Amino acid sequence: MTSPSHDHSVSGGEPQEAPLDLHAAFRLVNDAEAKARQELYGNEAVIYVIWGTAWLLGYGTLHGSRFGWLPVGSGQGLAVHGGCILAALVSTVVLISRRNRVIRGHSSYLGALYGGGWALGFLTMGCLGAVVGAMTADFWLRSMALNGIAILIVGLMYLAGGAMFNDRNQAVLGVWFLVVNVVSLLAGPLHFLTVLAVLGPLGFFGAAVAGSIRRRSPRAGA
């Protein structure tokens, strides 16, 4: 992009610029659009990679504690899982709020509604967790039920995000997680972790690749 410091001179308070030929104008529009996308929306793939990694480590550790290929107990596995999810959540909030604080208007309103939806959804899940915990003493059955509720919220929120922000990537991810949820519940308390540890990260990494491809497309976001 041309630096403003050497292509302008000021005459009578009005900056004078060299005439713009058609090809230069076309290149300039594409460059400005790409720069704006990068500066305004960042790289959505980063957020998906963060979540894919959190799921891989979190559910992987739980899986290792369940099947004994990691020297950790189920309580420690749960703590690692919770830590991974919390770290991913904090990173996402920091990245999104840094990006959004320079924009105001309709998208801020949508973002607040969407963020509030996630928070209320998981608040409800926390309350349900206490109820489910009182219903069964079986650690893995309880874990499967709570993960089922959490992933239902994740799937529905991604679907809602896809509709609100006209984002096909999010909509596909929403459908993916709803299907993965059904598969994991059908797999039962013994195998649901295998399904989540494999298909969950796969969905996030797939969304990261799709997001990167879309970002490189010259007409993306136009």
Place this chain on the structure above:
Amino acid sequence: MPELDPVIHAESRLRTITVLNQVGERDKIAFTKLRKILEMTAGNLSTHLRKLEDAGYVEVTKTIEGRTPATYVGITPKGRAAYAAYRAALQELLGGA
């Protein structure tokens, strides 16, 4: 032959309205962020924004955030239509490139 809108067909204003078009009609961007994206001086950007504002293509809003004055800039429906017409004309002149 289509004609290119002279208000838009100047390097700095074309870059400015392109970025504002990406921000969208229902949102406004902080002047400081816009300046950073465009790598322009505040004075230079203000001059070009005034020209776009005079044409009715952008809207500049001044506000107070905490104790600090802040300026936000957004594209208007007229600006969005003019930009779309400019892009179509440019495409046609370039032979549908």
